Amino acid sequence: MLGALLVTAPAAHAADAPLRDLAAAKGKVMGTAVTGSKLTGTYGEIAAREFNALTPGNAMKWGSVEPTRGSFDWAEADRIVDFAEANGQQVRGHTLVWHSQNPGWLTNGTWTSAQLSQLMNDHIALEVGRYKGRLATWDVVNEPFNEDGTYRQTLWYNGLGADYIAQALTAARAADPAAKLYINDYNVEGVNAKSTALYNLVKSLKERGVPIDGVGLQAHLIVGQVPSTLQQNIQRFADLGVDVAITELDIRMQLPSDSAKLTQQAADYKAVVGACVAVARCVGVTVWGFTDSDSWIPDTFPGQGAATPYDENYAPKPAYEAIAQALGGSQSTEGCTATYSVTSQWSTGFTGQVRIACSGAALSSWKADWTYGAGQRITQAWNATCAQTGTAVSCSNASYNGTVPDGGSVTFGFNASWSGSNPVPVVTLG
Ligand code: XIL
Numbered sequence: 001m002l003g004a005l006l007v008t009a010p011a012a013h014a015a016d017a018p019l020r021d022l023a024a025a026k027g028k029v030m031g032t033a034v035t036g037s038k039l040t041g042t043y044g045e046i047a048a049r050e051f052n053a054l055t056p057g058n059a060m061k062w063g064s065v066e067p068t069r070g071s072f073d074w075a076e077a078d079r080i081v082d083f084a085e086a087n088g089q090q091v092r093g094h095t096l097v098w099h100s101q102n103p104g105w106l107t108n109g110t111w112t113s114a115q116l117s118q119l120m121n122d123h124i125a126l127e128v129g130r131y132k133g134r135l136a137t138w139d140v141v142n143e144p145f146n147e148d149g150t151y152r153q154t155l156w157y158n159g160l161g162a163d164y165i166a167q168a169l170t171a172a173r174a175a176d177p178a179a180k181l182y183i184n185d186y187n188v189e190g191v192n193a194k195s196t197a198l199y200n201l202v203k204s205l206k207e208r209g210v211p212i213d214g215v216g217l218q219a220h221l222i223v224g225q226v227p228s229t230l231q232q233n234i235q236r237f238a239d240l241g242v243d244v245a246i247t248e249l250d251i252r253m254q255l256p257s258d259s260a261k262l263t264q265q266a267a268d269y270k271a272v273v274g275a276c277v278a279v280a281r282c283v284g285v286t287v288w289g290f291t292d293s294d295s296w297i298p299d300t301f302p303g304q305g306a307a308t309p310y311d312e313n314y315a316p317k318p319a320y321e322a323i324a325q326a327l328g329g330s331q332s333t334e335g336c337t338a339t340y341s342v343t344s345q346w347s348t349g350f351t352g353q354v355r356i357a358c359s360g361a362a363l364s365s366w367k368a369d370w371t372y373g374a375g376q377r378i379t380q381a382w383n384a385t386c387a388q389t390g391t392a393v394s395c396s397n398a399s400y401n402g403t404v405p406d407g408g409s410v411t412f413g414f415n416a417s418w419s420g421s422n423p424v425p426v427v428t429l430g
Contacts, residue, residue: 019320020052020089022327026277029090029284030327033057033248035294036076039083042314046290048083053090053136055247055286056080057296060093061101062123069105074130081134090136092247092286095184096124097168098142099154107155116159121171128175139184139216139247140172141165147187149197165201166210173211184216184247190227191236203240214243219272220288223253223261226268231275238281246276248288250307251319252297257306259406263362266318267403269309270364273326285323318362318406325364330430335361336404338368338427349379349417354395354427357409365402366410369394370425376418384412393425 016022023030031053039047047054058064059076066072084091097120111119128138144152144165151157156164165183172181183202188195198215205212215237227233234244251268253261276282289295293312298305309320325331336358344351354368368384372391386395401410 016321016324016329016332019050019323019327019329022324022329023284024052026328028277028282028327029053029245029286030323031055031090031092031284031286032290033094033286033288034080034083035059036079036083038294039079043291043294044083046310046314048087048089050290051089053092053284053286054080054084055092055094057094057289057294058101060127061095061098062106063101063103065127066123067103069103077131081131085134091131091134092245093128093131093135093138093179094247095139095142096127096172097140097156097164099152099156100143102155111159113159116156117164117167120156120160120164120168124168124171125175128172128179132176133178135176135179137180137182137214137245138172138176140168140181141183143185144183144201145185145188145194145197147194149193166205166208169205169211180213180243181211182214182216182243182245182247183212184218186218186220186248188215189217189219189221189230189233189246191229191233192227195233199236199240202237202242206240206242212242214245214283216245216247218248218288219246219250220248221251221268221272223251223265223268226251226271230272231278234275234279234282238279242281244276244279244282246272246282246285249285250288250295250297252301252304252307255298255303255305259362262306262318263364263403263405265306266322266362266364269319270322270326273323277326277328318364322364331363331365333361333363333366333429335359335406336363336366336429338429340370340424340427342422342424343413345418345422348419349415350376350422351413351415353411353413354384355409355411356404356429358404358406360406362406362408363402363404365397366404367394367396367430368412369428369430372425373423374418374421376416376422378414378416381414382412383410384414386412386414 019030032051033055237244289308291310295308297307339355342352378388384395404410
């Protein structure tokens with residue numbers, strides 16, 4: 001046998017388009033929650049470059065805009081809307097009617113039903129009216145359900161009954177007829193009691209002619225726990241005739257993070273974004289903060305974090321690449337190499353292998369392509385699916401070996417025929 005021939009392919013430096021361009025090419029929104037005061041420097045650059053929609057993380061909540069009754073602070077909300085307009089981004093208003101982050105004067109007051117109704121309607125008229133024509137979407141009602149699908153006992157439910165939801169939607173439509181009106185909740189990503197309650201509510205609102213344009217699935221998820229029924233659930237809402245948005249995606253893990261967790265997280269991000277891409281009426285995905293330095297997770301879930309696509313220092317994580325891929329971008333293979341070698345050769349045939357190894361990077365799927373220069377032909381492959389058209393060979397991962405972790409490798413093999421000479425091709429990784 002001949003000695004093994006070795007060549008290391010240069011890693012492809014796929015200069016991926018920004019997420020917002022990839023999303024736009026698919027007719028989708030790729031958004032992020034933001035903090036208004038941070039919209040300068042690197043944070044501002046990434047927010048503007050990568051996203052075509054912004055959601056104020058806190059700035060439009062009632063407690064933020066009217067901390068004292070009748071005295072308003074729109075500074076942060078205005079700043080975010082101005083920034084979005086300057087950068088060609090949509091804004092998702094968040095949120096009008098909720099049980100949380102309300103001003104003390106509201107929650108501590110004693111109100112009759114008539115007063116509560118008036119307060120809610122006035123608040124909606126004022127806030128939606130202020131941004132009329134400038135916001136694409138409003139999360140009108142946030143988190144109305146308990147886990148078992150019963151209504152959450154809130155200020156609004158207790159005072160006005162379940163119809164506060166219809167009232168709020170009607171008031172929002174009157175204040176800005178062009179804005180898409182949503183009900184938004186968490187733990188409604190898969191098919192379960194809570195999402196079914198939301199489904200039944202939306203169905204009945206539609207039947208009654210109450211203005212409802214969409215359903216927001218927050219998607220505050222845990223690594224390795226993307227609901228298997230996510231796409232099916234998105235589809236059933238779409239089939240009701242409403243839009244669906246993933247509104248607050250983050251995928252948390254027990255700290256410290258490590259490469260295995262980050263690789264799983266990337267696969268999870270890919271699954272969520274992929275599920276949205278797969279359903280026409282899923283309008284897009286918003287991440288709840290794009291950097292781990294601006295995430296609510298560590299404060300709310302002690303010991304957990306690393307939930308967003310960028311680390312604290314604004315370095316993109318594997319999750320970033322995964323989102324890009326789910327949006328149709330080509331994977332950056334920087335940090336990964338493909339090594340082609342002939343392991344044995346006889347008069348008419350040879351056995352070859354390709355080893356894909358990553359260091360400082362990881363892949364969640366792979367494709368290795370090369371061109372044969374001397375008439376070689378693949379006859380059989382294992383641990384990959386290989387196809388040859390003319391001189392062009394393209395091998396992609398099997399179902400079980402798409403992941404190449406940071407510091408790890410995957411190898412596949414093949415038999416091929418040759419005659420005359422058997423030069424080693426250059427492998428391109430994709
Ligand atoms: C969170 C914010 O990110 C935090 O900064 C704040 O302290 C608490 O609220 N569901 C929602 C969001 O609808 O408004 C919440 O945002 C996260 C859960």
